[in-house]
Amino acid sequence: MLLEVKNINAGYGFLQILRDVSFNIDQGEYACVIGPNGAGKSTTMKTIAGLLSPMSGEIIFNGKNIAGLPGNQVARLGIGYISEDMNLFTNMTVQENLYMGAYVIKEKALKNDRLDFVYNLFTRLKNRKDQLAGTMSGGERKMLAIGRGLMANPKLLLVDEPSFGLAPQLMENVFDNLDILKEAGVTILLVEQNVTKALQVTTRGYVMENGKIFMKGLSSDLADDPHVRKVFLGV
Amino acid sequence: MTESKTGTVIVWMKSAGGITVTLSILIAIIAGIDSGPYIIVNTIVTGGMLALVALGLALIFGVMNIPMFAHGEFFMIGSLTAYYIFTPLAEYLNTSPNSLLAATAPLIAILGAMIVGAVAGLLCELLIFSQLRKRSRENWVMNSFLLTVGLSVVLINAHQLLFGTEFKGIVRYWGGRPTEIMGAFVSRDRILVFVLAMVVVGVFWLFMKYTSTGRAIRAVSQDQTGALMVGININGILLLTMALGCALSAIAGAGLLFLYPSYPAVGLEPLYLAWFVVILVGLGNTAFALVGGFIVALIKALTVEYIGAGWDFVIPSLLITVVLVFKPSGLFGSEVRGVLDL
Amino acid sequence: MKTNDSNMESGLADRIMDRLCLTPAAVAGIILLFVIPFIPPFNQQYMIRWLVAAALIGANAIAFDFTIGFINIVNFGYYAFLGFGGYTSAILAVNLGLSPWIGMIIGALFSGVLGLLTGLLTLRLRGIFAACMTWFLGLAMMGLITKMVWLTRGPLGLRCPQLFETSSNLPYYYLILSLLIVIYISTKWVTRSNMGLAFKAIGQNMEAARTSGINPVFYRIVNFTLSCTIAGLLGGFYAHYYGVLTPELLHTTKTVEVLAVAYIGGRGSLWGGAFIAFPFIITMELIRSSLSELPGLNLIIYGLMLMLVMIYYPGGFAEFFNTYLAKPKNRFLRYFLSGIKDS
Numbered sequence: 001m002l003l004e005v006k007n008i009n010a011g012y013g014f015l016q017i018l019r020d021v022s023f024n025i026d027q028g029e030y031a032c033v034i035g036p037n038g039a040g041k042s043t044t045m046k047t048i049a050g051l052l053s054p055m056s057g058e059i060i061f062n063g064k065n066i067a068g069l070p071g072n073q074v075a076r077l078g079i080g081y082i083s084e085d086m087n088l089f090t091n092m093t094v095q096e097n098l099y100m101g102a103y104v105i106k107e108k109a110l111k112n113d114r115l116d117f118v119y120n121l122f123t124r125l126k127n128r129k130d131q132l133a134g135t136m137s138g139g140e141r142k143m144l145a146i147g148r149g150l151m152a153n154p155k156l157l158l159v160d161e162p163s164f165g166l167a168p169q170l171m172e173n174v175f176d177n178l179d180i181l182k183e184a185g186v187t188i189l190l191v192e193q194n195v196t197k198a199l200q201v202t203t204r205g206y207v208m209e210n211g212k213i214f215m216k217g218l219s220s221d222l223a224d225d226p227h228v229r230k231v232f233l234g235v
Numbered sequence: 236m237t238e239s240k241t242g243t244v245i246v247w248m249k250s251a252g253g254i255t256v257t258l259s260i261l262i263a264i265i266a267g268i269d270s271g272p273y274i275i276v277n278t279i280v281t282g283g284m285l286a287l288v289a290l291g292l293a294l295i296f297g298v299m300n301i302p303m304f305a306h307g308e309f310f311m312i313g314s315l316t317a318y319y320i321f322t323p324l325a326e327y328l329n330t331s332p333n334s335l336l337a338a339t340a341p342l343i344a345i346l347g348a349m350i351v352g353a354v355a356g357l358l359c360e361l362l363i364f365s366q367l368r369k370r371s372r373e374n375w376v377m378n379s380f381l382l383t384v385g386l387s388v389v390l391i392n393a394h395q396l397l398f399g400t401e402f403k404g405i406v407r408y409w410g411g412r413p414t415e416i417m418g419a420f421v422s423r424d425r426i427l428v429f430v431l432a433m434v435v436v437g438v439f440w441l442f443m444k445y446t447s448t449g450r451a452i453r454a455v456s457q458d459q460t461g462a463l464m465v466g467i468n469i470n471g472i473l474l475l476t477m478a479l480g481c482a483l484s485a486i487a488g489a490g491l492l493f494l495y496p497s498y499p500a501v502g503l504e505p506l507y508l509a510w511f512v513v514i515l516v517g518l519g520n521t522a523f524a525l526v527g528g529f530i531v532a533l534i535k536a537l538t539v540e541y542i543g544a545g546w547d548f549v550i551p552s553l554l555i556t557v558v559l560v561f562k563p564s565g566l567f568g569s570e571v572r573g574v575l576d577l
Numbered sequence: 578m579k580t581n582d583s584n585m586e587s588g589l590a591d592r593i594m595d596r597l598c599l600t601p602a603a604v605a606g607i608i609l610l611f612v613i614p615f616i617p618p619f620n621q622q623y624m625i626r627w628l629v630a631a632a633l634i635g636a637n638a639i640a641f642d643f644t645i646g647f648i649n650i651v652n653f654g655y656y657a658f659l660g661f662g663g664y665t666s667a668i669l670a671v672n673l674g675l676s677p678w679i680g681m682i683i684g685a686l687f688s689g690v691l692g693l694l695t696g697l698l699t700l701r702l703r704g705i706f707a708a709c710m711t712w713f714l715g716l717a718m719m720g721l722i723t724k725m726v727w728l729t730r731g732p733l734g735l736r737c738p739q740l741f742e743t744s745s746n747l748p749y750y751y752l753i754l755s756l757l758i759v760i761y762i763s764t765k766w767v768t769r770s771n772m773g774l775a776f777k778a779i780g781q782n783m784e785a786a787r788t789s790g791i792n793p794v795f796y797r798i799v800n801f802t803l804s805c806t807i808a809g810l811l812g813g814f815y816a817h818y819y820g821v822l823t824p825e826l827l828h829t830t831k832t833v834e835v836l837a838v839a840y841i842g843g844r845g846s847l848w849g850g851a852f853i854a855f856p857f858i859i860t861m862e863l864i865r866s867s868l869s870e871l872p873g874l875n876l877i878i879y880g881l882m883l884m885l886v887m888i889y890y891p892g893g894f895a896e897f898f899n900t901y902l903a904k905p906k907n908r909f910l911r912y913f914l915s916g917i918k919d920s
């Protein structure tokens with residue numbers, strides 16, 4: 001098992017959001033977490049990425065408990081996190097942002113390899129490599145955020161709402177690229193508002209409500225589940 | 236007043252303020268050219284060093300969000316260190332001349348000042364700011380500002396307690412015959428110190444632009460969460476930033492030792508002037524600190540020349556107040572958002 | 578003794594104390610401050626001089642805290658407003674022969690108007706910019722006063738008439754003590770009113786305050802103007818007590834002194850700084866006079882105390898008092914310290 005989350009309790013200050021959240025992802029798996037707004041999906045991601053320290057519980061990554069480790073050390077262990085609000089360096093160029101993504105890689109050649117890889121996935125970024133990130137369009141920024149998250153060649157990729165604010169065509173492009181990554185052997189944990197799409201592309205899913213894991217199963221089963229269909233798909 | 240009317244008035248005031256300030260700067264430059272090379276040369280020398288102090292100030296504000304009030308005290312630490320390194324060296328050289336040492340002694344003094352300044356900055360971050368950061372982030376800008384106020388008082392009086400109030404200065408660094416530039420005689424010290432300032436600014440700029448660490452510093456200033464996500468050790472960067480910023484100020488103090496002898500409150504004037512620079516070009520805006528340094532130095536020099544000594548606080552202060560009223564984000568815009576509460 | 582007295586006649590005394598925003602302990606403290614100049618060793622003139630200085634700093638700390646502790650603005654040019662009031666009063670007295678008493682009032686009004694103008698300019702800016710601006714304005718004013726020698730005699734110092742025709746410090750002490758009490762009660766009244774609520778709201782969360790219909794700039798300006806008016810009044814007292822004014826008075830280091838006392842006393846409490854000023858200033862003066870071969874030591878202690886309080890105990894003495902001292906088990910003591918009666 002690549003990642004095992006055990007009984008996590010987490011929140012902001014005195015406000016507890018996550019209650020006893022447990023789940024796991026195998027090496028090479030493509031899994032998703034779905035749930036209504038405010039369920040705590042992003043909070044879960046932040047906790048794994050080390051931006052939030054859990055009150056209790058364990059997060060085992062590659063056999064090591066990383067709960068409470070600061071974000072920069074988590075990143076060094078090989079967890080890439082693409083956050084909901086992207087956290088780009090707005091006054092840097094596209095290329096500088098991408099290089100920052102490979103901050104933990106020291107060898108120049110390796111960095112450039114990764115850069116080529118990302119530019120191949122998102123040719124649009126290559127065309128705009130000298131533009132300031134802050135002046136890019138919303139969709140372009142999303143691509144840049146994903147690209148930056150890939151630069152360090154993570155073993156586990158946490159992606160929070162990659163399709164948010166994207167036009168259908170761009171969205172397809174993003175999901176295609178995630179598929180390519182999956183084929184390349186990257187383990188992916190996806191959080192997505194577009195439930196139909198999420199359940200289509202992933203193999204396994206967790207449903208989160210009110211800070212708890214409410215349901216889990218194969219994505220195809222979840223897509224057929226009456227509760228999921230009623231709440232998320234409006235059928 | 237209706238919404239749009241208020242808007243128009245504010246726009247008008249901003250442009251009027253902008254015009255006032257730009258005009259004063261233009262007048263200053265023209266008057267500077269008119270009043271002969273002496274003023275210009277003077278401006279360029281002090282402006283270069285002032286830019287170093289302002290650069291440190293802007294860096295620390297931009298990355299750490301600390302409005303440094305104690306920045307002048309690192310200038311003081313720099314000049315004090317240079318004094319205590321250079322004086323014995325100069326005495327030694329008096330008894331046993333050695334041309335190589337004579338040429339490098341000032342550099343040794345300035346290098347020493349830089350190191351001591353950096354270490355002092357490190358200690359301040361470790362003992363003071365990181366302690367506050369651990370405990371509370373609420374109201375950070377104001378609280379850290381007040382901390383630096385306390386720090387300034389402590390450092391000034393520690394100097395008085397340990398080294399006394401007398402002036403600790405030197406007559407010259409390199410000496411030698413003055414060079415004639417555009418009809419004015421300029422001492423070699425001034426020229427070399429100016430060159431030094433430009434070299435430091437250049438190295439600093441290259442460091443920030445092209446090294447991975449320099450980029451990391453900029454990344455932290457733009458988005459701390461993002462920096463954490465890509466694996467940057469934020470605390471390490473903050474430490475480094477403080478050390479860098481303070482070292483820049485210390486270099487300026489050491490470089491100008493032959494003009495400004497060290498004494499407890501020697502840092503106050505560079506502090507004010509550096510703040511003027513930083514507000515003139517926009518808080519946290521490192522890119523224009525150099526330009527701002529020259530502008531403020533020129534305004535100050537002209538005030539002394541045409542209006543008289545003693546007015547050099549009044550006029551720049553009022554001018555900066557005007558800038559703050561009409562264009563609080565600075566002449567060259569700024570990366571810092573939310574200057575206005577409205 | 579006093580405790581029992583106030584306990585006996587509960588109704589009226591309690592209501593009066595509540596109106597004046599005082600607890601029994603505060604009343605006892607005030608009475609102590611009124612009689613202290615007769616208790617050795619405080620009955621010596623130099624001690625009374627220190628007490629005057631302490632009361633003056635205490636009163637300043639209240640006015641300063643009124644701004645920083647409520648609307649969250651550091652008036653870094655506080656002493657410039659104080660000096661402006663002082664100079665106004667002194668110049669009126671010297672040049673026009675106006676009575677210092679009237680001069681003090683006019684000085685206060687002048688400072689208030691200057692504060693209003695400054696506020697109109699600065700208080701729409703974010704906190705730190707407002708602090709910078711008051712700082713630079715203070716610098717500019719100091720420079721102006723230094724340079725306007727024909728009016729202010731510049732660095733030579735302006736001699737001005739005293740309030741009382743006596744060499745004793747005692748009348749001054751009672752005057753400043755009364756001023757301190759009046760300033761405390763009036764600022765406390767304001768902060769207890771609806772306006773005080775608005776101040777607090779603005780200081781804590783500008784955005785929330787605005788969305789609930791409070792105009793932050795208006796309230797900030799009102800607060801700032803009031804604080805500057807008090808500063809001007811105290812400046813008048815300073816001028817006519819010490820009898821000489823120099824431009825140095827307007828310097829920021831003076832403001833730092835008040836800032837330190839206000840923070841050590843407890844930001845946002847008003848009474849904390851006023852209370853702590855007495856032990857603090859007297860200790861500082863003792864250090865300064867007994868360790869005169871170590872100049873600057875007292876200021877080092879100032880700075881260190883300010884930093885330590887800011888980092889480790891931001892609530893200052895007032896918070897310490899409220900958490901550990903104000904609610905002892907004993908009922909009488911509790912009533913005495915907190916003014917709260919449980920029935």
Ligand SMILES: Nc1ncnc2c1ncn2[C@@H]1O[C@H](COP(=O)(O)OP(=O)(O)OP(=O)(O)O)[C@@H](O)[C@H]1O
Pocket residue numbers: 012015017035036037038039040041042043044084
């Ligand atoms: N920084 C914060 N401080 C306080 N509360 C927060 C913070 N961030 C999120 N919350 C609260 O935590 C709860 C869960 O938020 P979270 O962002 O994890 O939801 P989510 O499942 O990602 O929702 P969405 O689908 O809208 O992104 C919400 O009620 C939110 O208000």
Ligand SMILES: [Mg+2]
Pocket residue numbers: 041042043084160
């Ligand atoms: Mg979310």
